[in-house]
């Protein structure tokens with residue numbers, strides 16, 4: 001593999017990891033708008049450990065995952081009991097705050113960031129994806145995975161069945177954050193340099209698009225979304241300045257033709273008026289008819 | 291003396307200043323089929339939401355087996371033996387019929403923190419068998435792999451009861467089980483509810499339809515404008531002058 005191909009494959013792998021991580025929280029119907037923050041937490045944690053403390057990359061990645069999981073559990077515990085509109089606002093604000101803190105923290109180089117990280121290999125990325133896919137394979141077949149789907153389908157009905165909706169969502173959110181943190185660590189040790197601005201809203205949005213494009217119903221939909229969205233800019237390179245608009249148009253057309261994403265049953269309507277209405281209503285209101 | 295299983299005591303519930311319930315008391319005897327009737331907007335669903343924990347009352351106390359559960363969330367009441375169905379079906383429409391039943395068993399499934407065991411089809415033989423049994427006895431076996439939303443309405447209603455019963459409750463709250471059913475399905479509903487009671491369940495039925503109440507209930511509470519009008523046997527309650535005016539007046 002030449003260096004260029006290797007770089008593309010690693011980027012693709014990290015995108016897949018990000019998409020799979022995000023899929024776990026999306027599977028419970030909870031959309032975060034600040035997952036780049038968990039990437040940043042993972043990236044900076046690992047970078048500090050490998051560069052300043054000369055830890056091995058593998059160990060540092062584990063610590064990154066744990067740190068991101070703790071942050072995820074904390075934010076989830078605050079925001080997941082609220083309506084999904086508040087969840088969106090709180091996760092977005094959290095990501096901005098993380099960025100501002102990193103910007104003003106001299107120890108990690110402030111706005112100019114950290115550099116000198118290396119060590120991400122195709123094998124390492126593939127191994128992480130492998131572990132996550134095995135986890136998701138069993139999750140999708142487990143009663144726990146079923147409870148995620150139940151919460152996505154109807155929270156009130158889930159509560160009536162005795163599901164602790166907040167606890168289950170927080171667990172999913174923390175696992176999601178952990179995987180995102182590991183992806184961040186891998187990404188940091190591929191790009192050699194990290195700055196807070198890499199982990200802004202555009203990165204969060206890109207992660208969401210992976211999953212929305214692929215569809216939330218099956219986890220491999222997220223893989224498809226990540227591959228398509230990572231390869232499109234490369235394939236459409238010849239379009240030059242027009243690629244973004246082509247890209248945008250493709251997206252609009254797809255969302256009209258297949259609102260459930262590329263993968264997923266067509267009876268499912270993920271983006272409909274009902275979903276918009278649900279956005280605004282708190283889950284604690286039992287509604288007029290309970 | 292009567293063996294009380296559940297008691298909603300002096301329940302008052304306001305929605306933005308409007309009283310949906312005023313000082314309503316409901317005492318449910320163990321092993322009984324207790325009906326709650328009243329015209330539309332009388333507060334029946336609100337009372338059921340308060341009893342199941344989906345709404346907290348502005349005033350009043352809810353007790354289950356003598357224990358104050360007023361502040362417990364719905365999901366914490368399920369392991370105590372209290373489940374419910376909804377007036378306008380709340381199934382997991384995109385999930386299969388069997389998955390809906392599996393979810394009903396949630397409070398009995400031992401799914402630990404971060405643990406992916408048991409699976410949907412393996413890992414807990416006992417629960418899997420019970421799920422198959424529930425599908426069987428509600429006539430849903432042949433639909434087990436179909437998404438719940440694709441079932442005819444009557445079967446969806448059956449599935450919702452099957453899901454609620456799968457939690458192995460001791461008290462089942464049903465909100466208008468007969469609504470939207472065909473005449474035949476209504477006829478089938480009565481023995482179904484009786485057999486649930488015979489299996490040891492206490493049943494509270496909120497119903498708009500007088501016929502179902504009159505045939506199946508041991509005790510009836512009549513609500514009107516958020517107040518309890520009368521409580522007694524179906525014959526007494528439904529023939530009282532107050533009830534006639536309440537119904538004819540709307």
Ligand SMILES: Nc1ncnc2c1ncn2[C@@H]1O[C@H](COP(=O)(O)OP(=O)(O)O)[C@@H](O)[C@H]1O
Nearest residue numbers: 287288305310329330331332333334335336337
């Ligand atoms: N969530 C709510 N917000 C505001 N008003 C409500 C709500 N739920 C019920 N109500 C009002 O409370 C009254 C009783 O409603 P409900 O309990 O649904 O009656 P029933 O089930 O007997 O038809 C109605 O006037 C209704 O408009």
Ligand SMILES: [Mg+2]
Nearest residue numbers: 334335336377
């Ligand atoms: Mg009602």
